[in-house]
Amino acid sequence: MNLGLALEELHRSENHLAHQLLAVAERHEADHELFHLGRDLARWSQDHVRRLAPFGPRYGVDLDPEPAGEPRLVARLYEAVSDRLGRRSAPALLLLRDLRSLHLAAVGVSVDWEMVAQAAQGLEDTELLALARRCHPETLRQARWANSRIKESATQVLVTG
Amino acid sequence: MPRVDRIAEPWGTRTPYGPGEEWPTRVDQHLADGVGEDDVDRWVQAASILHSNGDAMDVAVKDGRIVGVRGRAVDRVNRGRLDPKDLYGWQANGSRERLTRPLVRRDGRLVETDWDTAMDLVVRRTRELLDERGPGSIGFYNTGQLFLEDYYTLGLIAHGGIGTIHVDGNTRLCTATAAAALKESFASDGQPGSYADIDSADVICLYGHNMAETQVVTWTRVLDRLAGPNPPRVVCVDPRETPVARAATVHLAPRPGTNVALMNGLLHEIVRNGWIDREYLDAHVVGFDELAERVAEYPPDVVAGICDVPADRIREAARVIGTAERLLSTVLQGFYQSHQATAAAVQVNNVHLVRGMLGRPGCGILQMNGQPTAENTREAGADGDLPAFRNWSNDAHVEDLARIWNVDPAHIPHYAPPTHVMQQLRYLEEGSIRMFWVICTNPAVSLPELARIRSILSQERLFLVVQDIFLTETAQLADVVLPAATWGEKTGTFTNADRTVHLTEKAVDPPGEARPDMDILIDFANRLGLQDKDGAPLVKWSDYEGAFEAWKECSRGRPCDYTGITYDKLRGGSGIQWPCTDEAPEGTERLYADGRFFADPEYCESYGRDLLTGAPLDPDEYRAMNPSGKAVIKAAEYLPPHEEPSVEYPFALITGRTLYQFHTRTKTGRAPQLQAAAREVWVEMSPGDADRLRAREGDLLEVTTPRGRVRARLRISGIRDGVVFLPFHYGYWDAPGRRGRAANELTPTDWDAASKQPIFKTAAARVRRVRWSRRGRSAAPTTTASAPARGGVPPTRGGPAAEVQETLPAAGGPR
Numbered sequence: 001m002n003l004g005l006a007l008e009e010l011h012r013s014e015n016h017l018a019h020q021l022l023a024v025a026e027r028h029e030a031d032h033e034l035f036h037l038g039r040d041l042a043r044w045s046q047d048h049v050r051r052l053a054p055f056g057p058r059y060g061v062d063l064d065p066e067p068a069g070e071p072r073l074v075a076r077l078y079e080a081v082s083d084r085l086g087r088r089s090a091p092a093l094l095l096l097r098d099l100r101s102l103h104l105a106a107v108g109v110s111v112d113w114e115m116v117a118q119a120a121q122g123l124e125d126t127e128l129l130a131l132a133r134r135c136h137p138e139t140l141r142q143a144r145w146a147n148s149r150i151k152e153s154a155t156q157v158l159v160t161g
Numbered sequence: 162m163p164r165v166d167r168i169a170e171p172w173g174t175r176t177p178y179g180p181g182e183e184w185p186t187r188v189d190q191h192l193a194d195g196v197g198e199d200d201v202d203r204w205v206q207a208a209s210i211l212h213s214n215g216d217a218m219d220v221a222v223k224d225g226r227i228v229g230v231r232g233r234a235v236d237r238v239n240r241g242r243l244d245p246k247d248l249y250g251w252q253a254n255g256s257r258e259r260l261t262r263p264l265v266r267r268d269g270r271l272v273e274t275d276w277d278t279a280m281d282l283v284v285r286r287t288r289e290l291l292d293e294r295g296p297g298s299i300g301f302y303n304t305g306q307l308f309l310e311d312y313y314t315l316g317l318i319a320h321g322g323i324g325t326i327h328v329d330g331n332t333r334l335c336t337a338t339a340a341a342a343l344k345e346s347f348a349s350d351g352q353p354g355s356y357a358d359i360d361s362a363d364v365i366c367l368y369g370h371n372m373a374e375t376q377v378v379t380w381t382r383v384l385d386r387l388a389g390p391n392p393p394r395v396v397c398v399d400p401r402e403t404p405v406a407r408a409a410t411v412h413l414a415p416r417p418g419t420n421v422a423l424m425n426g427l428l429h430e431i432v433r434n435g436w437i438d439r440e441y442l443d444a445h446v447v448g449f450d451e452l453a454e455r456v457a458e459y460p461p462d463v464v465a466g467i468c469d470v471p472a473d474r475i476r477e478a479a480r481v482i483g484t485a486e487r488l489l490s491t492v493l494q495g496f497y498q499s500h501q502a503t504a505a506a507v508q509v510n511n512v513h514l515v516r517g518m519l520g521r522p523g524c525g526i527l528q529m530n531g532q533p534t535a536e537n538t539r540e541a542g543a544d545g546d547l548p549a550f551r552n553w554s555n556d557a558h559v560e561d562l563a564r565i566w567n568v569d570p571a572h573i574p575h576y577a578p579p580t581h582v583m584q585q586l587r588y589l590e591e592g593s594i595r596m597f598w599v600i601c602t603n604p605a606v607s608l609p610e611l612a613r614i615r616s617i618l619s620q621e622r623l624f625l626v627v628q629d630i631f632l633t634e635t636a637q638l639a640d641v642v643l644p645a646a647t648w649g650e651k652t653g654t655f656t657n658a659d660r661t662v663h664l665t666e667k668a669v670d671p672p673g674e675a676r677p678d679m680d681i682l683i684d685f686a687n688r689l690g691l692q693d694k695d696g697a698p699l700v701k702w703s704d705y706e707g708a709f710e711a712w713k714e715c716s717r718g719r720p721c722d723y724t725g726i727t728y729d730k731l732r733g734g735s736g737i738q739w740p741c742t743d744e745a746p747e748g749t750e751r752l753y754a755d756g757r758f759f760a761d762p763e764y765c766e767s768y769g770r771d772l773l774t775g776a777p778l779d780p781d782e783y784r785a786m787n788p789s790g791k792a793v794i795k796a797a798e799y800l801p802p803h804e805e806p807s808v809e810y811p812f813a814l815i816t817g818r819t820l821y822q823f824h825t826r827t828k829t830g831r832a833p834q835l836q837a838a839a840r841e842v843w844v845e846m847s848p849g850d851a852d853r854l855r856a857r858e859g860d861l862l863e864v865t866t867p868r869g870r871v872r873a874r875l876r877i878s879g880i881r882d883g884v885v886f887l888p889f890h891y892g893y894w895d896a897p898g899r900r901g902r903a904a905n906e907l908t909p910t911d912w913d914a915a916s917k918q919p920i921f922k923t924a925a926a927r928v929r930r931v932r933w934s935r936r937g938r939s940a941a942p943t944t945t946a947s948a949p950a951r952g953g954v955p956p957t958r959g960g961p962a963a964e965v966q967e968t969l970p971a972a973g974g975p976r
Contacts, residue, residue, distance in 0.1 A: 031587060032910045036803050037774060043800075092591055145774035152577045152584075155326075160297035160593045 003119045004059035010112040011052050015068040017105045017142070018045035024098045031095065034149070041145065044138040045109070051135065055128055092157040099150045106143035113139055163967050167191075167245045168838045168959025171820055171944060172373070172381045174967050177389035181361050181522075184382055188241035188968040191248040192221060192229030201228065206732065208655065208663035210306060210648040211246040211823045213336075213530035214376040215657020217736055218243055220251065220649055220668045227251050227649055227669055236735045238356060238661055241968070244377040246823055248965055249835050251649065253828035254669070258631055260644035261673020271632075271642060276674065276684075279641050284688045286624045290596055291323070296574070300327035300585045300594045303543050304601035305335060305532025308653030308665070310708035311678040312534075313715070314700060315600070316542035318682055321566040322691035322699045326574035327594060328545045329582040330538040331602040334919060335531030337581070338497035340539050340546075341916035342506035342528055345772065345795055346514065348765035348787070349550050350539055351720045353513075353752045354489065354525020355738065356659045359383055359393075361523035364485035366396040368509055369420065369495015370529060373404035374820035374945055376658070380404070394485075396478050398423065399495055400815065401845070401886060402879025403946040411478040414881040415468035417813040418500035418802030418923040424508035425799065426464030427479045429456040431515060436483030438517030445756030446514050447787050448794035455796035467799065487523025488516060494531065494817065499922040503915035504772040504797035511794050520754035527658065532824075534655035540721045541712065545579025548712075549719035550759075550766035553578065554780060557763070565715050567693035578777060581917035582608075583910070589617050598626040600678065601645065605634040606825040606892035609908035609919050610868050628681060631827045634892050645678050646671035653679075653705040654731065660738040660749075662723070664731035679708060720752075720759045720766070753792075761790035772797045775914030802923040803911055806883065810866060810925035812850075813884045816904040817922075820945050822890040830895060834963045841940035842891040842902055844873040846928070847884070848950050851877045858954060859934035866926045869906035874934065876941035877950050885928060886947075889921070 025038025046067035053065035117132035119125075165173055167189070176185040192198070204219040207230075217236035221229040230251055234241035263279035264271040290298045301319050303312070312330075319328045340350045347353070359365065359382045373380040386392055387408060397409035398420070406412040415423050431437065432453050442449050461472035461479075468475075482488065490513065496505045510526060518524035530536055542548035551558040553575040563570035580588070586608070588594040597618075608614045618625060618638045627639035636642045650671040656662045671677070676684075683700050691699040702708045706728055716723045716739075725741035725748075738748040759765055768783035770776060772795055778786075787793055806813055821838040822829045829835040844862050846854070856862060860875045864885060871887060880886055887904035896902055907926060912919045941947035942957040 030590070032583070033775075033912065033914060036911055037914060039803075040800060041774065092593070141771055141774055141776070144771065145776045148774075148776035155576060156297050156580075156588060156593055160294055160588075161591070 001059070003116070003123070004061040006112065006115050006119065007052065007055060007059055007063065008061050010109070010116055011049060011063045013105070013109045013112050014045045014048045014052065017109050018042045018049065018067055020102060020105055021045065024102055027098065028091065028095055030091070034095070037145065041142050044142065048135045048138070051131055055131070092153070092161045096150065096153060096157050099146050099153070103143055103146035103150065106139060106146055110136065110139045110143055163969070164964045165967050166959045166963045167248055167965045168821070168834055168957060168963040169944065171245050171377055172384055173242065173965070174969060175388045176385050176969060178385055179390040180363070184240055184360060184385065185970050186234040186240040188232050188234050189243040189248060190229065190231040190966045190968070194962065196221070196223060196228045204231065205666050205668035206233070207649065207665040207668070208736065209244060209247045210533045211250045211828065212244055212376060213532055213535060213658045214238065214244065214378050215533070215659070215661050215663060215736065216243055216247060216378050217663055218247060222668050225669055227254055238657060238659070238736060239378045242378045242381055245821065246829055246835060249832040249963070250823070250828050252833070253831040254647065254649050256831045258831065259672045259675065260630060260632060260642065261675055263644060263674070264642035266640045271639070279643060280684060280688055283626055283641055283685060286596055287689055294595065296323050296325040297327065298593065298595045299323055299325045300580070300588070300597050301325070302582055302585065302597065302599050302602065302604065303330045303538070305330055305332040305530065305535035305538050306601050307534060307678050308651070308655050308705065309534070309537040309541055309712060310653045310705040311682070312537050312541035312543035313548060313712045314679045314682050314708055316548055317566060317700060318686045318691060320542065320547070320573050321568045322686055324572050324574055326545070326577065327580040327585050327588070328543065329579065329585060330544045331582070331604070331607065332532060332535040332538040332544050333582045333917060334607060335494070335497070336535040336539065337544070337918040338502040338506050338913060338916040339492070339528035339530060340544070341503045341770070342510060344767035345503065345507045345769050345793065345915070346510035347753070347758050347792055348760035348767055348769065348790070349720050350766055351550070351752055351759065352527060352658060352660050353519055354527045354659065355750045356382065357750060358489045358523050358525035359386060362393050362487045362489035363523065364396065364481055364488050365393050366482060366488070366490040367405050368398045368490065368492045369497070369499065370491045370493035371399060371401070371403040371405055371817070371946055372491060374818065375493060375531065376529070377820060384408070394481050396481055400881045400884050401946045411474060411481055413470050413474060413478055415470050417815055417884060418805070419468040419799065420496050420499055420505035421501045421508065421797050422459060422464050422467040422799040423470065423475070424505055425456045425459035426461050426475045427482060428452065428508060428511060428515070429459045430461065430476055430479030431483045431512065432456055434483055437515045441517030441756065442515065446792045446794055448796070449515065452511060452515070452794045452796040455798065482512060485518070488513065488518045489523060489525050489527070491527040491529055493529045495922065497918055498920060500802040500920060501797065501800060502913035502918050502920070507772065507795050508797065514792050514794055520751050520756070525751060530658040533657070536656040536658060536660070540656070545581065547575070549716040549721055551719070552766050552768070554768060554777065555763070567695060569694055583912050583917060583919060586614070586617055589620070589623060592622060595622060596624040596626070598628070599635055600628045603633040603635045603825040603827065603892070605638060606903050606905065607889070609905055609921065610910045611903055611905045612869055613910065628678065630675065631894070633825065633827055634894055643681055644673065644675040645681065646675050651677040651705065654709060656739070661736040662726055662731065662739060663736040664728055679705060758790055758792050760787060760792065762788065765790070769793065770915045772915050773800070804909055804923060804925050806925045810927045812926045812928055814864065814866060814887065814907060814924040814926035815884060815922040816887050816889040816908060818890065819888050819942060819947065821942060822888070824890065825892050826890045834959050838957055838959065839888070839940060839942050842871070842873045842888060842904070843876045843939035843941040843947065845876050845878040845880050845886040845941065845947055847880050847882045848877050849882050851875065854928065854930055856930045857934065858949065858951070859937035859939055861931040861934065863929050863931050864907060864926050866907040866924050868909065869901070871901045871904060871906050872931060874937060874939035876939040876947050878941070878947050879950050885926060
């Protein structure tokens with residue numbers, strides 16, 4: 001059975017998404033909505049990591065319940081740059097690139113949850129299925145948010161920027 | 162006929178009445194010193210421009226000047242009463258500081274010029290930007306104080322002519338969450354309730370709504386019910402001891418930023434005790450199960466910990482609400498300008514939906530406005546939305562609008578939501594917006610984090626146009642200043658918070674060369690050569706009544722249908738509530754009678770947004786969720802505020818308003834009685850916090866946040882422990898050279914993701930005493946929420962200059 005591998009991948013991708021949300025938030029501190037929402041939405045992924053961990057042993061893998069550390073030094077450097085570049089349009093292009101990768105990362109996590117949910121149904125693991133039902137909608141909200149931010153920003157950045 | 166000092170007694174004389182009775186009339190009148198009724202040449206019909214209540218009045222004119230006002234007894238909104246701001250505020254019209262000629266910046270200084278020079282400059286810069294950078298380089302930021310006709314014209318020029326998506330009003334600061342919450346729950350804007358619901362409600366809940374100061378006359382109506390037989394019970398949610406809190410059966414004073422937790426706690430009790438209307442939910446509502454699941458996580462003991470409100474008091478409030486037979490709820494800035502604004506306001510709608518209390522007498526929701534014409538900003542599209550509550554993500558609606566405007570549908574920007582003002586500022590900061598046209602609002606004092614705002618608006622590369630009646634702090638930064646006419650100087654219509662449309666007529670000529678806002682905008686459109694798709698001028702009207710008739714066609718068949726209203730119909734009688742059509746020629750008291758909503762996927766204004774992320778729903782998602790157009794219950798989880806008190810910044814800072822001033826005091830600060838009643842900024846703290854700081858009434862304190870500092874004298878008031886309050890009205894126009902006076906030096910740049918309304922009620926601050934006061938007092942009024950908690954403060958009085966004649970119904974006569 002390969003479900004353990006899928007759980008490991010989901011655990012990794014949630015950790016990665018949380019990390020990326022925090023990093024993007026800090027990089028674009030001058031974009032206040034992105035800054036605050038990036039941090040708010042990272043909480044969901046961190047919460048998913050914690051909830052997922054207890055299912056590891058059931059499928060023969062070891063999942064750390066502690067979400068991976070917050071981005072520190074590199075992000076802080078970016079933050080300083082963000083403040084200084086706040087008046088230039090280069091960060092706007094960077095913003096689109098970051099939102100694009102956030103969206104793709106969230107969609108990746110969403111696919112991981114779908115696979116895990118499918119397996120949980122096959123195994124009649126109702127607890128794991130309940131976890132997927134609880135967490136997956138939040139992942140979709142993360143993805144929709146990143147997508148909506150792209151739609152809002154793209155015209156201004158690409159046409160007027 | 163009693164004469165009442167309406168500075169000392171803002172709500173005037175009681176006229177008690179009982180449930181289901183008609184509210185008695187009381188006609189308030191104030192004339193200039195030395196002017197008697199016989200001296201008045203003529204009375205001209207108008208409505209209030211200094212708050213959102215929509216009080217109808219007649220303006221007294223003598224020798225071509227305004228000399229006073231009198232309430233209109235015939236009107237459904239106020240039955241003759243007037244707010245002190247209206248009784249005295251008209252004096253600002255005649256101020257010698259009015260702008261009378263256009264100004265342009267030459268060698269760094271603003272100098273007078275003529276209209277041709279100023280307008281040519283504006284048109285030339287617009288043309289250059291359109292050629293070089295496209296419509297996305299131009300932004301409009303307007304107001305909640307123009308007339309319906311001005312807004313509709315502005316929306317046409319900006320959306321249909323220039324084609325920019327960057328249009329917003331300062332209604333973003335006051336009423337955006339009201340609109341957003343209504344769109345979430347009912348899929349369309351539109352006030353469900355009516356002020357008349359006060360006449361029959363048995364429970365009135367005010368959520369973050371200090372109605373006593375923001376809608377003085379409607380609070381008078383509540384006071385008259387409270388003084389009469391079988392009075393309603395009142396529930397108040399407010400961290401300050403407002404006049405509403407003092408009149409309340411239950412007062413909840415939550416920690417700032419925790420409204421969603423509190424509402425979930427109340428809903429938890431309502432659901433758990435079965436105080437719900439199953440039949441109504443099954444027939445008319447989607448989403449109840451999700452709510453029941455969500456609020457199960459918020460029992461009163463948990464909520465008590467989050468909000469720092471006793472669990473028993475939450476239960477008591479829930480019992481009052483849950484056992485109400487006719488429930489009226491009102492909501493304002495305590496929710497709208499706080500953390501998770503839309504999510505909290507939506508939970509108030511949810512209370513009414515689970516209790517099935519909508520669309521009948523006494524059962525209403527009033528998601529309030531702050532400004533007199535904010536409703537029109539929303540309806541006519543000057544807040545960026547499409548006019549008449551059309552849905553920007555519904556192509557059929559855009560095509561319909563394009564037909565009415567005779568433009569290509571592709572030219573009306575609808576590829577994304579309209580750009581709200583805080584995002585426009587971001588584009589200004591980055592330099593992608595290069596021209597910013599500010600109409601009748603003062604962002605250099607009213608927006609958060611003023612150091613940032615000033616720096617953005619002062620940029621060399623930015624072309625700033627300001628259209629106003631005084632040289633505001635914002636106008637002082639402008640490249641071109643256009644002098645406008647105001648209330649009393651032009652004829653037009655506007656609509657209050659309960660959908661009542663009023664006509665307000667021209668009483669006097671504007672000063673000097675000042676011109677009505679719509680005339681300025683049409684002049685701009687014509688000089689720029691804006692055309693429809695057949696090459697005819699884009700704007701087809703040249704006067705306000707023409708604009709109104711065009712607007713009526715645009716509103717036909719939409720929720721805010723004005724087709725049954727004419728200027729003539731509004732003359733002489735009462736204001737009329739929309740929708741007003743051939744079928745409802747006298748208007749419509751309440752929306753959503755019989756559980757019918759505007760929520761059909763093909764008809765609705767909005768498919769809604771994610772309450773937490775603000776992401777708009779796709780049409781298909783909405784259709785799947787709500788195929789038959791029911792009301793929508795949306796649940797929300799509580800999230801902690803983004804800036805919480807800490808060791809370094811131990812207080813929660815909230816900003817707000819006082820009864821005697823409006824906005825940045827451009828008008829009220831020039832009315833002597835109002836200015837004297839609240840002449841200077843103050844800071845409020847609780848007795849316990851003041852003692853810990855060893856500070857007394859009148860001591861000069863310094864309030865600091867990571868953004869800046871403000872110095873103000875202390876008023877020890879009934880505010881809850883751990884919270885400091887600053888009024889936001891005080892800027893720098895009457896204190897040149899001074900720094901650290903405006904509350905918004907301190908506020909954070911943060912907004913609700915769903916409504917985009919900036920957050921003014923969740924910041925962390927520290928406070929220190931700068932110096933003792935010997936006998937100094939703060940300028941805080943004693944009559945309002947800032948009433949002193951301890952004695953020894955002389956009461957706020959207006960004296961003879963503030964005396965108002967109140968005409969009460971004859972004793973024993975019909976009420």
